[in-house]
Structure formats: structure tokens, C-alpha cells
Amino acid sequence: MKITGGRSRGRILSFLKGMDIRPTASKVREAIFNILGQDMTGIRALDIFAGTGILGIEALSRGAEWVIFIDKSDQAIKIINKNLNLCGYQDICKVLKKDIIKGLAFESLSIKGGVDLAFVDPPYGKGIIPPVLAMISDSGILSEHAFVVTESSENDRLPERMGALLLSDTRIYGETKIDIYKREN
Numbered sequence: 001m002k003i004t005g006g007r008s009r010g011r012i013l014s015f016l017k018g019m020d021i022r023p024t025a026s027k028v029r030e031a032i033f034n035i036l037g038q039d040m041t042g043i044r045a046l047d048i049f050a051g052t053g054i055l056g057i058e059a060l061s062r063g064a065e066w067v068i069f070i071d072k073s074d075q076a077i078k079i080i081n082k083n084l085n086l087c088g089y090q091d092i093c094k095v096l097k098k099d100i101i102k103g104l105a106f107e108s109l110s111i112k113g114g115v116d117l118a119f120v121d122p123p124y125g126k127g128i129i130p131p132v133l134a135m136i137s138d139s140g141i142l143s144e145h146a147f148v149v150t151e152s153s154e155n156d157r158l159p160e161r162m163g164a165l166l167l168s169d170t171r172i173y174g175e176t177k178i179d180i181y182k183r184e185n
Helices: 026-036 054-061 074-087 129-139
Strands: 044-048 066-071 093-097 115-120 142-153 165-173 176-183
Touching: 026 054, 026 142, 026 165, 026 176, 044 054, 054 066, 054 074, 054 115, 066 074, 074 093, 115 129, 129 142, 129 165
Parallel strands: 044 066, 044 115, 066 093, 115 142
Antiparallel strands: 142 176, 165 176
């Protein structure tokens, strides 16, 4: 698994074999950053259901100011920390072991100015994305111009609107669907 863009492009990261953690494929990551833009300078991001941390690390490689990684798995937390250390990003990140489905008091993260970008990549086919979108939208954690990128199965149907979030783009890559929500003011 290699970083596809930015200053760490080509760096090989660690990942776990097996189906518990499914890293986002490189062609999907490239597509996401082609849609959002390659320059993430100054962006503040969340990587929820982070797994290996690859989406957040891609954002950091492209200039993100900082990323908060959230996952409930001990294995994922170890891999994320290892990958952050491999890239030298450990000082501009926070890694939280939380089960987001049980809730997270986003306001407790003390984020001034809000989050500009959130990645939501849960296990496919479990109906997790809509309640997480609602939680993010209702939390007040998003900046005025925020985007939320979800990754799901091509068969998962997601809402056009969730609170302040409006679906602005959908792309399918094989069995993977990317939905991009934009925060409306």
C-alpha cells in the first residue's frame, strides 16, 4: 500500500491482511483527491473508521494542517501510529481509540475553526454511514466549507441530505462507491 500523492508519494505503509481492515484502493484514493483537489494545504481533517490511516495520511502528504484518526480496533490504532511514524506525521495528528457508533462528543476535541474534511469509511453494508453523517452534521464540528467523503459498497443507498450536509457527487469504482457531501450554510 503506497501513498499516491504529495510529499510522501510512493512511501510504502503497513497494513493488516484479512477482512477486518480494508484499506481504500489506490485508484479510489487518487480519484478522491482528483475530485477534492490535490492541494490540502491548511485543511483540518477527521479520518473516521481510519483502519490503516491511509486516507488521512494522503491528506497530510498533500499538506493538511492536521488529522484526527478515529478507530475502535487496537490493531488499527497500532497500524495508524506505525504509519504516522513512518511518514514523520506523528506530531500533527491525534489518534483516538473510540467506537464512533456508540457516539463521540466531537465538541470535546477542542477544534477551533472546525473540520474542513471528514472521511467516513466504515465496514460495508451495515447501515453505519447515515447515523454517522447525522452525528457529524449535528455536532457543529464542521467548518463552513466542509466536505464529508464516504466510502461504501456500490449497493449502499445513502441519503441526498443529512442535516446540513448535501450530497454533491457520487462515483463508483468497481464495488466501491464514493459519496461526497458538502456542508450547506
